[in-house]
Amino acid sequence: MACVVEVQGFCNGKNFIPKEMCVLKGKDVHCFHIKCVKNISSVGEKERKMISWAANHYHGMSWDSGNFLIDEATQKVRDLIANEPCIYTKGREKALYLANTFNKKVIDLSLFGCPSIRKKEYKTNCPHHKTFNSHCAVDSAKYLFEFLSNGHFDVDGNFKKA
Numbered sequence: 001m002a003c004v005v006e007v008q009g010f011c012n013g014k015n016f017i018p019k020e021m022c023v024l025k026g027k028d029v030h031c032f033h034i035k036c037v038k039n040i041s042s043v044g045e046k047e048r049k050m051i052s053w054a055a056n057h058y059h060g061m062s063w064d065s066g067n068f069l070i071d072e073a074t075q076k077v078r079d080l081i082a083n084e085p086c087i088y089t090k091g092r093e094k095a096l097y098l099a100n101t102f103n104k105k106v107i108d109l110s111l112f113g114c115p116s117i118r119k120k121e122y123k124t125n126c127p128h129h130k131t132f133n134s135h136c137a138v139d140s141a142k143y144l145f146e147f148l149s150n151g152h153f154d155v156d157g158n159f160k161k162a
């Protein structure tokens with residue numbers, strides 16, 4: 001069964017800082033809300049603006065919210081995906097982040113015509129988000145899993161040509 005790993009976080013064009021990481025295999029869902037421990041005042045002004053924009057307008061998770069440290073969450077995700085031949089996600093920054101962090105084959109579904117969640121269909125029940133219409137890693141993981149159930153990939157993550 002395909003394993004989707006979705007992440008929401010902060011991206012400054014160079015680094016990706018995860019806030020919420022979700023591992024989903026069918027009905028088996030694990031989600032980690034990650035607390036950033038670095039003092040926000042030590043972050044540059046431009047990056048701070050981007051952080052505040054994402055927290056207020058995109059995923060609704062503030063810098064210091066969360067109940068896992070990044071190392072704990074990373075280890076848990078590493079254990080969950082240990083036996084997977086590959087993992088699926090969507091988006092270039094996320095795919096790079098996951099490949100670097102977990103040293104796994106990562107398939108970026110944005111390269112295979114996976115559509116985006118339409119905002120008007122979008123509402124989350126996930127308790128991590130403080131704003132209405134927030135983007136949630138669990139919801140996008142479910143959405144990607146549904147896309148994968150169309151059977152375009154074999155068990156090793158190779159794309160089957162139509």
Ligand SMILES: [Zn+2]
Binds near residue numbers: 124126135136137
């Ligand atoms: Zn969420």
